[in-house]
Amino acid sequence: MKKLMIDMDDVICGGGFLKLVNDFLGTNYKEEDIHTYYIQDLIPKEKMSDWAKFFAQKNIYDYTQVLPNAYNVLEELNKKYELYITTAYIFRDDKEKSSELLKNKFDYLIKNFPFIQPEQYIFTSNKEIVECQIKIDDKPSNLDGDAELKLLFTAYHNRNIPDEELKKNNLVRVNNWNEIQKILL
Numbered sequence: 265m266k267k268l269m270i271d272m273d274d275v276i277c278g279g280g281f282l283k284l285v286n287d288f289l290g291t292n293y294k295e296e297d298i299h300t301y302y303i304q305d306l307i308p309k310e311k312m313s314d315w316a317k318f319f320a321q322k323n324i325y326d327y328t329q330v331l332p333n334a335y336n337v338l339e340e341l342n343k344k345y346e347l348y349i350t351t352a353y354i355f356r357d358d359k360e361k362s363s364e365l366l367k368n369k370f371d372y373l374i375k376n377f378p379f380i381q382p383e384q385y386i387f388t389s390n391k392e393i394v395e396c397q398i399k400i401d402d403k404p405s406n407l408d409g410d411a412e413l414k415l416l417f418t419a420y421h422n423r424n425i426p427d428e429e430l431k432k433n434n435l436v437r438v439n440n441w442n443e444i445q446k447i448l449l
């Protein structure tokens with residue numbers, strides 16, 4: 265079986281972070297309004313410490329949805345590949361509060377993907393050290409390393425990367441789970 269690394273946020277589930285930022289700011293930003301990887305860059309600098317406190321009291325995964333068809337395709341992939349859900353858990357704005365985020369991620373995975381065992385979770389910051397033949401992530405730098413197939417899952421922050429640049433970096437764009445299904449199953 266080939267080893268398959270799959271990211272969590274903005275690949276198998278999403279929406280929670282933007283919802284919390286909007287709740288905090290009293291705004292109605294959409295994904296189209298975000299131009300960097302870190303959604304919280306929408307927050308003015310002087311509000312960042314209040315934001316960190318606000319975030320620490322919330323569970324982002326109370327507001328997060330599983331992306332369409334992710335459940336079914338993951339269930340099938342789990343039979344055909346040695347699958348690892350690989351996710352970063354450091355909260356950039358207050359690193360010492362990251363343990364709560366890690367717990368919330370763990371609980372969300374257990375609850376929503378009961379066919380994936382906790383032994384298949386990898387909580388890390390550096391995905392390059394994870395040796396898998398196939399990797400799926402929405403952040404291009406998380407696909408660094410020598411995987412044989414690197415699938416870049418389309419997200420707000422990577423949608424404008426031109427095809428030539430993807431090709432140069434050996435990245436194959438996938439826009440949804442139906443496309444992953446076609447390539448890997």
Ligand SMILES: [Mg+2]
Pocket residue numbers: 271272273274275401402403
């Ligand atoms: Mg991600």
